[in-house]
Amino acid sequence: MKAIHADTKELLFSLTEASSVAFSQPLQLAEYVVLFVPAGKGVFHADFTTFTFSGPVLLFATPFQLLRLETKEEVPFSLLRFHGDFYCIEHHRAEVACNGLLFNNIYQQPFVQLSSAEARDFSQLIAQLQAEFKQPEPSGIVLKAYLQLLLAKSSAIKLKTLAAGQDGPPADEQMEQFRQLLDQHYLTLHKPADYAELLAVSPNHFTKKCNRYFGKSPSRLIQDRLVLEAKKQLHLTRKSVKEIAHALRFDDEFYFSRFFKKHTGVSPQTFRRRTGISIVADLSMQ
Structure with a gap:
């Protein structure tokens, strides 16, 4: 059906x-x-x-x-x-x-x-x-x-x-702070050690806590956050791939395309063609 x-x-x-x-x-x-x-x-x-x-x-x-x-x-x-x-x-x-x-x-x-x-x-x-x-x-x-x-x-x-706190482990203030820091700095800070320093903890301790709390390593979360933003811009805007690469602080669109394909299995162009451009893209331009 x-x-x-x-x-x-x-x-x-x-x-x-x-x-x-x-x-x-x-x-x-x-x-x-x-x-x-x-x-x-x-x-x-x-x-x-x-x-x-x-x-x-x-x-x-x-x-x-x-x-x-x-x-x-x-x-x-x-x-x-x-x-x-x-x-x-x-x-x-x-x-x-x-x-x-x-x-x-x-x-x-x-x-x-x-x-x-x-x-x-x-x-x-x-x-x-x-x-x-x-x-x-x-x-x-x-x-x-x-x-x-x-x-x-x-x-x-x-x-x-x-x-009700039934979905996942009990709230961890430090890990929730990392979530906020990542959403603020994912464009410029790409190393787990950068966030460990901001949180004033050792990189090893930070990695262990992150794996327990989110079920992912800090490196994976940092990459996922960048990929998520790339997907949003490909789907929710009419920016060119070159413009999106620039907005996400990549040196050029070819490096961005390689990064995107490595983490999604498809090129930015294929992702946009298959998922389409949202009606939101045109509404935001009005």
């Missing part, structure tokens, strides 16, 4: 029933991804981040992340894929605050744990989406409404678990 872009032939929105076998080998998808796993457990790999999951759970991924599911036995799930041209999460930020929460967040694990009651609600939503797709002419408006409801409910549950 899928909708195809009339002009570019890119996938716009799809809903399929699949299992962990389909994700047993690393793969990249050009769309935003939501996996609804009613039951079962395993390990979810998204780029270089890994974490264990146990259903019922929702798993999230952004375009061109390298994804893999590792399970001891076959785990079925519903797979939602949507293109930014079908539903722009940045444009709908006011209605559904999922950008930076469910997607495009380098600090948090991309999942939402569900209660039995919440899982039943999502099962019903999936069933309603399936029913609409089976119509002779599925309504894009109805499909978007169901997708928006699914994302809104997911965001609400995620925020609730974060507020």
Whole structure:
């Protein structure tokens, strides 16, 4: 069940029933991804981040992340894929605050744990989406409404678990300070030792705490923060690749392109072509 872009032939929105076998080998998808796993457990790999999951759970991924599911036995799930041209999460930020929460967040694990009651609600939503797709002419408006409801409910549950301190380790003031420092200085400070010095701790101690708290090394977080900003500018602006490279303080666009491809598997041009340029880019120019 899928909708195809009339002009570019890119996938716009799809809903399929699949299992962990389909994700047993690393793969990249050009769309935003939501996996609804009613039951079962395993390990979810998204780029270089890994974490264990146990259903019922929702798993999230952004375009061109390298994804893999590792399970001891076959785990079925519903797979939602949507293109930014079908539903722009940045444009709908006011209605559904999922950008930076469910997607495009380098600090948090991309999942939402569900209660039995919440899982039943999502099962019903999936069933309603399936029913609409089976119509002779599925309504894009109805499909978007169901997708928006699914994302809104997911965001609400995620925020609730974060507020209750149930999602991840207890808050660490020093690591939260590192998060703020990284968001402020990622363009100019590219070495873990730079941040260790700002935090007045040894580099070794800093690395250990960061790995425990975020599940990533400081080097990985620094790289991820730069890649995240590059993706934002490619998707949310009409700046040229050369202009983006300059804005991100790269010496030239060729070095930037090599850096981007090394960390995403695709060139900046391919990423922009496959994910599209958001409506937000044109609205910001008005």
